[in-house]
Amino acid sequence: MQIYVCVKHVPDSAANIHILDGIRIDEKVAFLLNPYDEHAVTEAAALKKKVQDSEIIAVCLGKPDAQKTIRSAMAMGADRGILVETDEACDSMTTARALHAAIVQDGSADIIFTGKESIDSEGMQTQFRIGALFSFPVVTNAASLDISSETAVVTCELSGGRTRSFELALPCVVGAGRGLNTPGYPTFPDVVKARKKPIKTVSMDSLSITPAAGFAKTVSLTPLVQKRHPKKITGTPADQAKEIIRILRQEAKVLA
Amino acid sequence: MKKTGILIEMEKKRVKDTTLGMITLAARADTDLYALVLDGVDDPACEILAQYGITTVVDLGLSSAPEIRLNPAARADAVTQAAQKLQLDVIFGLSSADGKDIIPRVAALLDVPLVMDCLDVDLEKNIARTSQYSGKVLADIQLTGDVVIFGIRPNAVQPVPSPAQAKKIKMASDSAALPGSALLSWDDGDGAQAGLAEADIIIAGGRGLKNSDNFSLIFDCAKKMHAAVGASRVAVDEGWVPYAFQVGQTGEKVSPQVYIACGISGSIQHFAGMKTARMIIAVNKDENAAIMANCDYHVQGDLFEILPELIRQL
Ligand SMILES: Cc1cc2nc3c(=O)[nH]c(=O)nc-3n(C[C@H](O)[C@H](O)[C@H](O)COP(=O)(O)OP(=O)(O)OC[C@H]3O[C@@H](n4cnc5c(N)ncnc54)[C@H](O)[C@@H]3O)c2cc1C
Ligand SMILES: Nc1ncnc2c1ncn2[C@@H]1O[C@H](COP(=O)(O)O)[C@@H](O)[C@H]1O
Numbered sequence: 049m050q051i052y053v054c055v056k057h058v059p060d061s062a063a064n065i066h067i068l069d070g071i072r073i074d075e076k077v078a079f080l081l082n083p084y085d086e087h088a089v090t091e092a093a094a095l096k097k098k099v100q101d102s103e104i105i106a107v108c109l110g111k112p113d114a115q116k117t118i119r120s121a122m123a124m125g126a127d128r129g130i131l132v133e134t135d136e137a138c139d140s141m142t143t144a145r146a147l148h149a150a151i152v153q154d155g156s157a158d159i160i161f162t163g164k165e166s167i168d169s170e171g172m173q174t175q176f177r178i179g180a181l182f183s184f185p186v187v188t189n190a191a192s193l194d195i196s197s198e199t200a201v202v203t204c205e206l207s208g209g210r211t212r213s214f215e216l217a218l219p220c221v222v223g224a225g226r227g228l229n230t231p232g233y234p235t236f237p238d239v240v241k242a243r244k245k246p247i248k249t250v251s252m253d254s255l256s257i258t259p260a261a262g263f264a265k266t267v268s269l270t271p272l273v274q275k276r277h278p279k280k281i282t283g284t285p286a287d288q289a290k291e292i293i294r295i296l297r298q299e300a301k302v303l304a
Numbered sequence: 305m306k307k308t309g310i311l312i313e314m315e316k317k318r319v320k321d322t323t324l325g326m327i328t329l330a331a332r333a334d335t336d337l338y339a340l341v342l343d344g345v346d347d348p349a350c351e352i353l354a355q356y357g358i359t360t361v362v363d364l365g366l367s368s369a370p371e372i373r374l375n376p377a378a379r380a381d382a383v384t385q386a387a388q389k390l391q392l393d394v395i396f397g398l399s400s401a402d403g404k405d406i407i408p409r410v411a412a413l414l415d416v417p418l419v420m421d422c423l424d425v426d427l428e429k430n431i432a433r434t435s436q437y438s439g440k441v442l443a444d445i446q447l448t449g450d451v452v453i454f455g456i457r458p459n460a461v462q463p464v465p466s467p468a469q470a471k472k473i474k475m476a477s478d479s480a481a482l483p484g485s486a487l488l489s490w491d492d493g494d495g496a497q498a499g500l501a502e503a504d505i506i507i508a509g510g511r512g513l514k515n516s517d518n519f520s521l522i523f524d525c526a527k528k529m530h531a532a533v534g535a536s537r538v539a540v541d542e543g544w545v546p547y548a549f550q551v552g553q554t555g556e557k558v559s560p561q562v563y564i565a566c567g568i569s570g571s572i573q574h575f576a577g578m579k580t581a582r583m584i585i586a587v588n589k590d591e592n593a594a595i596m597a598n599c600d601y602h603v604q605g606d607l608f609e610i611l612p613e614l615i616r617q618l
Contacts, residue, residue: 167553172421210498261450267446272435278601285610
């Protein structure tokens with residue numbers, strides 16, 4: 049099988065984010081493989097173990113520095129990588145077009161894995177756009193996956209403990225959720241091996257993408273500061289409980 | 305005038321309050337408001353929709369067979385066809401559990417821009433406000449296109465009536481043609497957590513509860529105040545409650561009226577899921593826990609003393 053995995057290079061969720069000129073973030077923070085995409089790579093590696101003669105290709109749209117994320121994906125099992133290089137911040141319509149074009153140029157996908165969302169832009173949509181460009185069926189927030197020769201049976205999580213199981217014709221796009229598997233830390237030999245695996249770099253221009261009719265543009269970024277001024281509730285536990293109930297009734301007006 | 309289509313979510317045949325809030329947000333601009341209903345709509349529901357400003361109720365008449373009705377691909381397909389037939393300029397849907405699997409499909413099928421999880425939308429300029437970077441940044445994103453789509457965070461806007469006259473139309477979609485995606489089975493769980501994202505009050509527990517037996521304190525308290533139950537990732541990873549309870553960056557993102565955090569330290573990733581709550585009350589024995597500096601009320605003390613008191617007094 050040709051297994052493609054879309055991996056995004058994102059700031060660490062624990063990083064302090066500083067905003068520059070009210071429009072972009074200071075990129076001098078630790079970047080890593082988008083956590084949901086770790087689940088995607090882990091699933092691809094499990095699939096490769098089951099299906100003989102499979103190849104895993106990690107595909108990323110990003111700045112040259114995003115090579116690091118492709119290396120992480122390789123340490124977790126990807127055989128080679130494709131970096132579509134751009135210095136622009138792309139919206140998800142352009143991103144999906146670039147990833148689609150890079151995959152088409154490279155080979156023929158039997159399955160494409162993505163994460164359910166990227167933790168920086170929190171777009172929740174690239175997987176559906178890739179699917180629409182290929183006319184492949186798409187599921188998101190996958191929690192289990194079973195592949196037979198022609199189809200994929202996937203269980204997806206809605207929130208609230210609800211699930212849906214689908215049978216998808218292959219090729220298809222699977223957006224990985226947290227329930228899908230437990231990514232392991234790569235071993236040192238895996239990391240060393242990953243350094244020798246090939247990464248193909250393609251420029252955005254060489255893909256000659258037809259732009260979408262519409263677009264999304266970030267017009268400003270502001271830190272989400274908390275304007276909260278904590279007040280202390282004191283006294284015995286009984287006093288404290290009484291005061292909480294008063295606040296719920298009189299201030300928040302959520303209790304009768 | 306612009307035409308805005310609003311994807312209506314119902315529960316037990318009633319229009320959800322979070323949906324009404326979304327209509328209120330759309331009604332701030334001068335547009336014709338179309339309610340797009342997938343699950344059937346009776347007269348009382350139509351009246352409610354009109355009360356909040358809907359002028360046309362569109363019954364999309366999706367098949368009642370669950371394999372179709374519960375399949376997000378089928379739902380998105382019906383909405384997409386309606387958007388084209390009605391020549392909508394704007395589409396609103398809730399960024400809810402179901403919405404997250406439908407709205408992006410519609411955007412992809414129409415190939416038009418979308419912002420999910422909007423806290424606010426300026427329909428004059430098509431600028432949406434949303435959170436990014438694990439809730440650390442507010443981004444204003446402007447959409448340009450023939451059609452633009454916004455997924456609205458549940459509870460982002462409180463519903464305010466704005467009465468209009470509504471007519472009802474039926475619009476069958478040429479569905480069933482769903483290449484390559486069949487719904488095999490569905491499990492709606494025990495329904496206990498279905499309302500987490502939409503609850504007015506959430507009481508959540510973390511590592512401070514120490515074990516799954518103690519977590520019943522949170523459940524008992526929730527029952528008394530008709531609250532939903534949430535949890536930190538630690539409580540989920542320890543197996544005290546299922547993943548459906550997790551609030552945070554990798555769990556549910558919630559905006560209740562009141563969020564009561566018990567034995568939760570307030571990590572960045574937990575905050576990412578609840579920082580837009582109107583009021584945060586923290587119960588923690590450590591005065592220096594991050595959440596104590598980032599809430600509206602903090603109760604320094606032992607939750608094993610305070611929660612039983614709360615349960616007793618409620
Ligand atoms: C990529 C990533 C994603 C993550 N996503 C999430 C997420 O979605 N949601 C999430 O919650 N976390 C998430 N985390 C984990 C997060 O970093 C924290 O580890 C977690 O939130 C801590 O949970 P906690 O507050 O319950 O535990 P702790 O941080 O251990 O805090 C326990 C608190 O309980 C208090 N306490 C103890 N005993 C008592 C008592 N008797 N009475 C009162 N107070 C008491 C303590 O003072 C302490 O403040 C994520 C982490 C990563 C790296
Ligand atoms: N620049 C990118 N490069 C590679 N994959 C991406 C990129 N952006 C998004 N994706 C994939 O699409 C998924 C959803 O992203 P998003 O729509 O931004 O939430 C991610 O988990 C990735 O798998």
